[in-house]
Amino acid sequence: MFRTLLMAAPLAALAACGEPSSSARVSEATDGVTVGVEVTDVWCRATPNGARAGGCFGEFRALGRADRLTSLTSPAAEAGEIHEVSTEGGIMRMTPLPDGLPLPQGERVRLAPGQDHLMLVGLKGPLVDGERVSMTLTFESGREMSLQVPVRRAPAP
Numbered sequence: 001m002f003r004t005l006l007m008a009a010p011l012a013a014l015a016a017c018g019e020p021s022s023s024a025r026v027s028e029a030t031d032g033v034t035v036g037v038e039v040t041d042v043w044c045r046a047t048p049n050g051a052r053a054g055g056c057f058g059e060f061r062a063l064g065r066a067d068r069l070t071s072l073t074s075p076a077a078e079a080g081e082i083h084e085v086s087t088e089g090g091i092m093r094m095t096p097l098p099d100g101l102p103l104p105q106g107e108r109v110r111l112a113p114g115q116d117h118l119m120l121v122g123l124k125g126p127l128v129d130g131e132r133v134s135m136t137l138t139f140e141s142g143r144e145m146s147l148q149v150p151v152r153r154a155p156a157p
Helices: 009-016
Strands: 005-007 024-030 033-045 053-063 067-073 077-088 091-096 101-103 108-111 117-123 132-139 144-152
Touching: 024 144, 033 067, 033 132, 053 101, 067 077, 101 108
Parallel strands: 033 144
Antiparallel strands: 005 024, 024 033, 033 053, 053 108, 053 117, 067 101, 067 132, 077 091, 077 117, 132 144
């Protein structure tokens, strides 16, 4: 069985320019079939001084077969959580997804402000607009992906 681990062209291209990437693809080819996960346009919202948590967003797509984002870590926070957002009786609630975020094969799963998102809990300092946050994503398949995620202000509503 032939297996090769590939990092996506966007990551390689940006690394060649000296810019860290907020998009990556980790995949392997097995018997001519590519399976893996593609993550694009990941970013974290800038936080005020003293904030204990910060949200991060982006798009995920499982390649070849379904997968699941099971955890995230960052040296910028004590913990990382994957949150589902629901509205009940006019009240918005954020709930950690204990089993992770399902990534159906071939479908784009979008994490956005006011919707499902990644949460950095126990921030060790503010997330500052224009800086980057290191983050490692772990998937049910055992794949790991390290990203340098840009911090920016939330877009205007």
